[in-house]
Amino acid sequence: MSHKATNWAVEQRGLKPATKVVLWHLADRHNREFGCFPSQALLAHDCEMSRASLNNHLKLLEERGLIRRIQSRNSRTFKQENTRYLLAFEDGFTPQKHDDDKRDAGPLPCPETGHGNDAEPVSKNDEKPCPKNDDSRVQNLDTNPVREPVTQPGNAQARGERDFEARSSKKVEKLFWKLVKDWPQLHGMPKQRARSVFEQLSAEEQDQAIAKREVWLKLLKSQGKDHVPAPTTYLSQKLWKDIPADFDLAGEQAAQRxxxxxxxxxxxxxxxxxxxEPYGPAPRFTSAEERMVADGIYQPAELMRQKLVSCGWPxxxxxxxxxxxxxxxxxxxxxxxxxxxxxxxxxxxxxxxxxxxxxxxxxxxxxxxxxxxxxxxxxxxxxxxxxxxxxxxxxxxxxxxxxxxxxxxxxxxxxxxx
Incomplete structure (x- = not known):
């Protein structure tokens, strides 16, 4: 943890509360010697939000020029490693340039109808208004007319969307309980969070999660793993996609030794x-260790080196x-x-x-x-x-x-x- 980073995060103004929570937790994970590179799962857990919401707030912070994300891949396995987050107070920080930055973009349409433009702040009504909203370019959610649903879809695409909506309202709960039924080590544990993640998946992903559950459990067993991740982790990280292509339904991996x-x-x-190079989560000093460093009992570099032994190579x-x-x-x-x-x-x-x-x-x-x-x-x-x-x-x-x-x-x- 860096007090300089968290103090800087608290001083930022004009952010939505949830966006500022994300910024604060990024700053809390910042280490002055090693930087900031928490995993998305850890950051989402810290902020108590889904990874989808987390990414929306990270995008906002990057557009505001408060952070910059740097992604990298392992040179041997080519797997994506934890994202490095550069914070604006760090030396040499340069904001990420976005092609769709509103400051460089042309006039945008009215958010409700697609007419008019939104080049100036919406509180100023002296620009050309949206034709369907009269003298205001801000959509009025209290007076917008009710739009009746189409009862007779006129094409196959519309019928498909209606079938998906019917499934979402009537079958999702049944499918969810089919997935978590007899889930190892889950007896008596709350399942509402897992259900919320399941509802956010597409119909195809829901079917895949259910169909590949048993194969995934057999894969864990073949790897000698005793701990089975909770349904929330299985769904949010889409772990069924980690099943190797040569792992058959019998749970035996070809030529595995x-x-x-x-x-x-x-x-x-x-x-x-x-x-x-050390790739595990950046170690953080405890309060007691920070006091010992301040008192000169430990040198920060040596203490950090000792902590890397236990977390640098997971x-x-x-x-x-x-x-x-x-x-x-x-x-x-x-x-x-x-x-x-x-x-x-x-x-x-x-x-x-x-x-x-x-x-x-x-x-x-x-x-x-x-x-x-x-x-x-x-x-x-x-x-x-x-x-x-x-x-x-x-x-x-x-x-x-x-x-x-x-x-x-x-x-x-x-x-x-x-």
Missing amino acids: VAAPFGKMWGAIRFADLMR RVNTLHERAIRKKHGTTEDPALAPLADLFGQVGKGSELWSAWKGLHAERGWPWFGEDRDCPDWVWLPDSPCEADTYDSASDAVRAAMARFENQHASISERQAAE
Whole structure:
């Protein structure tokens, strides 16, 4: 949290209350060293609104020149990463230019009929008025005539819209309860929020959510996941779309293999993730930590470095937890097979083990956990030559890491070219 950011957000005037709530929470998530990049799910939860509403307010803030959104994709997986939000008070901030900015656009029509223009503020009635609203260009919701619905649609499109409206009013509730019936770990939990999200989906998406529910649950089981996301998360993030194309109705994924915990492939997946810059949610200082920094007990950079160990690489921390607490591995990645061939066994408590632990601390990487929880032998990158030919175990570890990094860079370049 940055007090400078939140104070700046509070000082902004002329915003709608909900829009200002979004701005304040963005500022609350801002870190003066690492910036602001909360996920949309987290930001929507903070603001207590749907992601659709959140995006509307973010657009308004960007049009006002108060924020700028920067999107990026992972260089290896090409998946979209969390959006970076630049706030107007930050050094070097430049507002995003919009082609549809009203300040640069021509006259706009009356919002009700499409006639007249709206180039000046609507409180000024000296411009050419809307022909159907007489002397005012502002639609009058209290006096607009009632428009009777068409009882006999004249074309197939109109009949389709009428059928959809009938479904929305009569079948949505039935379909929703069909979806959440027997949902794992949901007994006794409130469902109103999930129902609201379900109602916002299109008819096609509602059908897909119901039809693919069982396949999605089997996918989670095949991945060794014990926790099942709530219906609200399933619907709002449209998780059924994450089902791989080669995952059949029997719940078996073609050619899927599981990498054993602490093994070669498991280690290759782990180190490949550590090659990335920290990508987890930006850590925030607690009130107590802020006081200790202010009192000079901690240096901000060092404290932030310690916190990044626990949240900088979420996938690695998940691998550790599943391997140690549940003895579960992870799905193999065939593309990383060449990296797995570079691994050798390292005995727990040996000089090499201590050297690897030291390298992790030096680079700010998370370690496996307590030695007592680890197996006697763990697969780690092997050095090009025998370990005893190096001056020290640390030199052998650095040589092993250099070879792994070179091979990983070659694989990444080849994947990018493809």
